[in-house]
Amino acid sequence: MKLAAEKICYAYIRENDVLHEVSLSVASGNILFVLGANGSGKTTLLDCLSGVRVPRSGQVTIDGARLADLSLRERARRIGVVPQMHEPIFAYTVGQAVLMARAPHLGLFGRPGKADIQAVEEALRAVGIANLRDRPYTGISGGERQLVLIARGLAQGAGCLLMDEPAAHLDPHHQQDALGVVGALADDGFSFVVTSHHPNNALLYANEVLFLAAGTPVVYGPPRAVFTEESLRTTYGIPFDIVRTDMGIRAILPCVRHRRSTI
């Protein structure tokens, strides 16, 4: 399963590119982190990769097939989207919420059967939340809900999952829980594109990192190659300290010249 984008450009208003000549490629077992300031085009990029938006030039391919040539159902069976958390209105159980992912495998009048229930069970077990199946989706924690959304992507049958800021609103513990599951799934051959505001998470979990600034790629490559003071400054517009040890880069911190307390 290989998802690739080739020099894609996207504009909401004509001649005003929100994405400009972005190329990337994620193969099975890899995790690509997309980092960039607010409004740099990360979510638009995910929308182009999932097929919700169609680039004005360039193309997105999955296993060599152009995304634009695939039907909505075919696309959904290959690419899953893990949206930023939303507050559900009706109290579906976790099992019912994940079961919705079987839609691309069923006809208009179809109702899920044994095989679909089986797929849901497997997906829940794969992310380690089989015990939550009958709990209302509205009554679980944010970290658990993120795992439910990942499970939904798996139940969909997709080999590639696009995640929009999975760490948003999560405490450090639950961020590592969610990303740990992502890492384990990548080891099993799934591929991930993850947008994030946390360079340190990219350091810990990414195989490759893409920096976006105003819709244009700044650098693209493995973490040790792309995390430089210069690329961080270009991307976020402020200076960063990179903490290096003999084990390589350990942390990335914004420079603050006047600390309020000394350590």
Next chain:
Amino acid sequence: MNGSHRRTMWILILSPPVLLLAALLIGRYGVRPDQALKALFGFDGASEVLRSLIVRVRLPRALAAACIGANLSVCGAAFQGLFRNPLVDSRILGVSSGAAFGAAIALLFSASAVAVQASAFIFALVAVGLVVLIGWRFGASTLVIVIGGILTSALFNALLGLIKYVADPLSNLPAITYWLLGGLSGSRWTVLPPLLVISGFGLTFFALIRWRMNLLTLPDAEASSLGVRIRPLRIAVMIAGTVMVAASVAIGGMIGWIGLVVPHVARAAVGPDHRLLIPASAAIGAATLLVLDTVARTALPSEIPLGILTGLIGVPAFFVLFLRFLRARGAAR
């Protein structure tokens, strides 16, 4: 679907037929069950008067009550999911306002019962057509459709006011007022076929797509990432729903609260999954209107308008029921 839901479902599904039979027996003229069955199935020995009472008067009325209750409730449940808003009911698209105007204009010209029904039905669809047109023109988002519904309702309410103002206060105005209060006294076999056919098709449609309706409660982009073409599905649900409601209000007039409250009771009973919610709403709606209409025609010497009853009895009864269900499930949501 766990065991307790399955048991609840059986009780719900069985209640409308039982209540329908009961409605045939209860009335000003008491009927013994064996007499009623004889009359109903045309056995010898049933008097002609009794046969006429049961088959020509009570049966069509009970069928109308069951269909209208089921239609309003299923559409309420569908629209609450579709608009992702639990406070929505079947009137959100302006169906009722259009129907009210249509009936009023026919009554203004002292038209026949069939003409009043037809006019109400047609103007209900005109109102919804207007909403869909506005929605389509401006992107078919739920927000635009809701605003279109509010505008259309306001327009038809104003037109209704105008008709009331010019209507003859001694003949036509009371007729309009009574019609607006809602009631099933006009449900005879002659006006029933459109309602029966539309209810049959509509309820079957919702039964077939009921699982997929769960996906309509997701944000648009999310549903499409799950491979669902959301716009055609949404429009199909809106059209099926409004035709069912239009056929219902054309016969029954303004019967409020059912479409709003029944889906909530159904949700409290069997959960939010439309696989159970749709049949449960249909059953509870049908049962409720059968009971209320029986009360409407028997409680007082003269008939109580159904719309008043659904408000007076329906609301507090449902409120209590709703609280009890919530407490039984031990959760606030």
